[in-house]
Amino acid sequence: xxxxxxxxxxxxxxxxxxxxxxCEQNLGHDTMYxxxxxxxxxxxxxxxxxxxxxxxxxxxxxxxSPKSPDKAHLNLHINSLELGDSAxxxxxxxxxxxxxxxxxxGEGSWLTVV
Amino acid sequence: SQQGEEDPQAxxxxxxxxxxxxxxxxxxxxxxxxxxxNSGRGLVHLILIRSNxxxxxxxxxxxTLDTSKKSSSLLITASRxxxxxxxxCATFTGANSKLTFGKGITLSVRP
Numbered sequence: 001x002x003x004x005x006x007x008x009x010x011x012x013x014x015x016x017x018x019x020x021x022x023c024e025q026n027l028g029h030d031t032m033y034x035x036x037x038x039x040x041x042x043x044x045x046x047x048x049x050x051x052x053x054x055x056x057x058x059x060x061x062x063x064x065s066p067k068s069p070d071k072a073h074l075n076l077h078i079n080s081l082e083l084g085d086s087a088x089x090x091x092x093x094x095x096x097x098x099x100x101x102x103x104x105x106g107e108g109s110w111l112t113v114v
Numbered sequence: 115s116q117q118g119e120e121d122p123q124a125x126x127x128x129x130x131x132x133x134x135x136x137x138x139x140x141x142x143x144x145x146x147x148x149x150x151x152n153s154g155r156g157l158v159h160l161i162l163i164r165s166n167x168x169x170x171x172x173x174x175x176x177x178t179l180d181t182s183k184k185s186s187s188l189l190i191t192a193s194r195x196x197x198x199x200x201x202x203c204a205t206f207t208g209a210n211s212k213l214t215f216g217k218g219i220t221l222s223v224r225p
Contacts, residue, residue, distance in 0.1 A: 042217050043157070045214075056212055
């Protein structure tokens with residue numbers, strides 16, 4: 001199936017731990033994103049990569065480090081997890097970063113920090 | 115900062131009725147997009163309207179854009195229970211080259 005897939009779907013972890021969320025897209029898109037959706041469903045962009053290069057970094061704490069080994073993958077590593085990091089994290093991709101593009105989302109990764 | 119603001123925040127209608135959702139934004143845009151999110155799922159793109167367009171249709175969806183009022187509306191005609199979801203408007207501005215989402219509208223369609 002052509003899609004944006006991310007793992008794990010659910011993650012429960014303790015404060016202070018380090019965790020990673022993996023994302024892969026097989027749509028052939030050049031641009032990939034990480035979005036964070038809070039408990040009130042507010043969706044905010046965190047990072048955007050175009051062909052493995054960082055394009056957007058929305059003043060996210062440096063405990064969050066995205067890594068793009070190739071243009072089909074964009075992983076998110078989070079160090080020293082805090083309670084406030086609990087949210088749903090969505091990976092997404094688009095054909096390019098231009099204005100005419102629509103964004104294709106993964107199914108989300110539910111992170112709960114306890 | 116948040117760009118789009120949807121209105122109402124929640125809407126409950128009977129199956130077969132039309133649902134109208136509004137979105138207002140603050141700065142000039144290249145395009146405006148509507149997305150749907152079913153409970154526990156990712157967002158799915160519904161429709162894109164460019165800043166030089168005033169109306170667009172896709173199946174039971176009708177989107178309008180009024181750039182003078184900086185607002186858009188999404189109309190779903192003959193709603194179905196399966197339309198129950200959250201709907202988000204998102205604006206693309208060339209200035210920051212990113213898609214900024216509103217808070218979303220929760221639509222409940224009663225069978």
